[in-house]
Amino acid sequence: MKKLLEFLIRKRHWFLFILLEVVSLALVYRNNAYQRNIILSSANVITGHIASTSGYVTSYLNLREINKELLERNGQLELELLELRDRLDMMTADTVTFAGFAPDSTEQFPYSFVMAEVVNNSVSHLSNYITVNKGRKDGVAPDMGVVSERGVVGIVSTVSDHFAVVIPLLNPKFRLSCKVLGSSYFGSLSWNGRNAQYANLDELPRHVVFDKGDTIVTSGYSAVFPAGIIVGVVSDFRKQHDDNFYSLEVKLATNFRTLNDVRIIKNYRQAEQLDVEREAKRND
Amino acid sequence: MINNLLRGLLYFVVFVLIQVILLNNIHFLRIATPFLYLYFIIKLPVGTSQTQVVFFSFLIGLVIDMFSNTPGMHAAACTLAGFSRRPLIRFFMGKDLPEGIYPSYKTFGYGGFFRYVLSFVIIQHVTLFLIESLTLFDPLFLALRVCASVLMTTLLICTVEAFNVESQKSGE
Numbered sequence: 001m002k003k004l005l006e007f008l009i010r011k012r013h014w015f016l017f018i019l020l021e022v023v024s025l026a027l028v029y030r031n032n033a034y035q036r037n038i039i040l041s042s043a044n045v046i047t048g049h050i051a052s053t054s055g056y057v058t059s060y061l062n063l064r065e066i067n068k069e070l071l072e073r074n075g076q077l078e079l080e081l082l083e084l085r086d087r088l089d090m091m092t093a094d095t096v097t098f099a100g101f102a103p104d105s106t107e108q109f110p111y112s113f114v115m116a117e118v119v120n121n122s123v124s125h126l127s128n129y130i131t132v133n134k135g136r137k138d139g140v141a142p143d144m145g146v147v148s149e150r151g152v153v154g155i156v157s158t159v160s161d162h163f164a165v166v167i168p169l170l171n172p173k174f175r176l177s178c179k180v181l182g183s184s185y186f187g188s189l190s191w192n193g194r195n196a197q198y199a200n201l202d203e204l205p206r207h208v209v210f211d212k213g214d215t216i217v218t219s220g221y222s223a224v225f226p227a228g229i230i231v232g233v234v235s236d237f238r239k240q241h242d243d244n245f246y247s248l249e250v251k252l253a254t255n256f257r258t259l260n261d262v263r264i265i266k267n268y269r270q271a272e273q274l275d276v277e278r279e280a281k282r283n284d
Numbered sequence: 285m286i287n288n289l290l291r292g293l294l295y296f297v298v299f300v301l302i303q304v305i306l307l308n309n310i311h312f313l314r315i316a317t318p319f320l321y322l323y324f325i326i327k328l329p330v331g332t333s334q335t336q337v338v339f340f341s342f343l344i345g346l347v348i349d350m351f352s353n354t355p356g357m358h359a360a361a362c363t364l365a366g367f368s369r370r371p372l373i374r375f376f377m378g379k380d381l382p383e384g385i386y387p388s389y390k391t392f393g394y395g396g397f398f399r400y401v402l403s404f405v406i407i408q409h410v411t412l413f414l415i416e417s418l419t420l421f422d423p424l425f426l427a428l429r430v431c432a433s434v435l436m437t438t439l440l441i442c443t444v445e446a447f448n449v450e451s452q453k454s455g456e
Binding site for chain 2 (some may be wrong): 012013017023024025028030031034
């Protein structure tokens with residue numbers, strides 16, 4: 001203790017020196033705007049750097065949310081587009097037939113979307129299935145169409161409370177009514193069971209004019225998908241053996257290997273349409 | 285003792301006045317300002333305790349700051365310089381100096397006094413200008429200013445020392 005005190009007294013000019021330096025620097029800092037700005041701004045450089053780094057990291061963490069929002073928005077816009085296109089088609093059709101037609105303002109576009117996330121997926125089996133995380137509680141029912149942001153995915157087959165199983169295009173059980181964009185003739189699309197990128201469009205009449213690279217869209221006849229949703233593009237075609245139909249190889253627009261977010265299409269008139277069709281068949 | 289104190293006070297007042305009235309207005313080519321007031325610290329008696337030297341250095345720096353509206357800058361630089369005064373004297377002149385003598389040409393010799401003044405001024409000026417600019421924004425210009433001011437201050441201090449009647453008497 002005594003030694004410590006002695007040491008402190010012997011070195012007292014050190015303490016005085018440090019004290020006075022601190023006082024001077026405090027004065028510099030307090031009274032000179034320039035130095036204060038410099039110190040604050042170099043502090044800002046550091047804090048700004050840290051903030052931007054953490055922002056950079058957290059922006060990655062938030063990408064999921066942002067992506068979901070964007071998909072949601074994209075879905076809304078696509079829905080709007082389909083609705084407007086539908087209305088436009090109706091109007092052009094009406095102007096041809098009867099110019100004085102006033103469309104019913106209570107008429108609603110019969111489709112709406114439910115966003116869902118893929119929780120299970122396969123592309124390598126012969127019959128592939130996709131499981132998504134939306135179910136009966138979210139208003140999903142069997143026979144609803146499923147699309148990704150790129151194009152058609154499949155049809156809901158089984159539904160539980162919180163999950164739904166989708167039969168994708170990559171399943172031989174699923175046949176989709178399609179047409180070449182710009183023509184009204186339709187064919188039936190099915191998977192060839194080999195490559196997850198390609199499917200075959202059969203039963204397309206021979207006189208339909210098309211070329212490689214033409215877009216294949218849904219026909220809208222099935223009550224599952226609205227007309228005009230992209231399925232893929234023509235990559236190759238050849239005549240079928242019975243010589244009356246073309247068989248087209250279609251490169252699918254949806255990449256099933258990286259499928260993550262999908263939209264389930266609700267069509268509240270689907271039941272009605274199916275009822276009518278069933279009745280027509282029974283009467284036949 | 286009383287004599288010493290009075291002499292110190294006189295030095296203090298005279299050189300602070302010269303500094304703030306005359307020399308603070310000199311900005312030679314806008315780069316160099318002589319800081320003659322350091323002469324006060326340089327001329328403190330050799331035996332003065334470190335505590336006193338540091339304290340007086342801080343005090344004169346603070347007074348200069350008050351007059352030249354640069355609170356703290358001169359005080360910080362002078363405190364550091366004052367703190368390094370005894371090590372400098374020991375380094376250049378050795379430990380065997382008699383206590384109580386004033387640093388001058390006679391006591392230190394021309395070369396010794398000049399080296400002592402130069403190193404002291406360099407320490408003070410580098411600190412001062414670094415605190416003033418605080419960034420190495422324009423390092424060449426900063427170095428130029430420091431060198432020019434060091435040159436002017438040293439020159440002025442040596443000149444004043446050469447004409448100082450008192451030190452010629454007391455050195456004997």
